[in-house]
Amino acid sequence: MRRHSGLFAVGLLAVAPASLQAQARPRSHTHTYYIAADTITWNYTPSGTNQISGQPFDSVERTFVEPGGATIGHVALKAIYREYTDSTFGTLKARPAAWEHLGILGPLLRAEVGDTIRVVFHNNLGFAASMHPHGVSYTKASEGAPYAAGKGEEALTGNAVPPGATHTYIWPVPERAGPASGDASSILWMYHSHVKEGQDPSTGLLGPIIITARGMSRPDGTPKDVDREFVVAFDEIDEASSHYLMTNLRRYAIHPESAQVAMVFALPQVVPPPVGQFNFKETLNGFMYGNGPLPTMRVGERVRWYLMASTGFEIHSPHWHGNTVQIAHMRTDVTALLPMGMVVADMVPDNPGIWLFHCHLSNHLRMGMQSRYEVRPVSAR
């Protein structure tokens, strides 16, 4: 299942010069992004408390947010995609306030059907990385995934950009990358590193793409029939599958020399619970227990939620309290996400308040895959 109809938004990117933005949108546009893969220190719970309960973490929650014998707590080294202002990759491009909720996700890439996305990608990591997009069109030079393809194309630089190297990906956006007849005016795709598929997304290399139907974008790229957009990744991050597992355990676990650690090192993919499970971070955009920015909207606005999942052994059950959504022309307040699933849900909230938005799988809920959103009355400032 995926997507649906109706909604407008908040300012984002738009690489068109100001003179063009002031006029009608050009028929076809190339959107250029400068994106680097960078190592950062990430905090899954920056407030230090459970924002959902309004209380300190309880004894169960602490096992997921505090370091243990062979488990990483709420802080870990991650590799993420970040946007820069130009090809020198010297100045980070500030994330607009409306998109701060993306958290650990890479920058939002946008285009309208007929446009082209051009990404100048620079790898600041100590290992090879790539950008592999879903949905949009690409040649082998811009696929970002190394495998035997029969023509020697597995050796192309874009498949696995070495540390310190730069590669430009070109992704045209044909009709088949845009909304189909049953879709809304915009749909979600994603991009992620695909060099070591089992490790790269768990290390943090994942981001969203929104494609709008032809003629349905404002000059800033947002869909004309939507007032507000949110992208939420039900992102189960398996720290046992991260490129930085050993570094993180050495830095952030209490007894990295323990026998359990040896087991983690030897079998990072098959560590049984509880050791493996405790290095799972059940997050929304990299935040646990409601620690991300609070998505905020007003009664009556046309709100579009874009939901996605990551690459683990994942099943998620996103549930909005307080209001309903339409997904694929059907009304619901719960939907389903399988690994790398993508769903578009449209909401016109009629019920003001602060409401829970969470995964309904009980273990994910308990492990922190919870957030809230706020609906303000029409008259509120």
Ligand SMILES: [Cu+2]
């Ligand atoms: Cu879940």
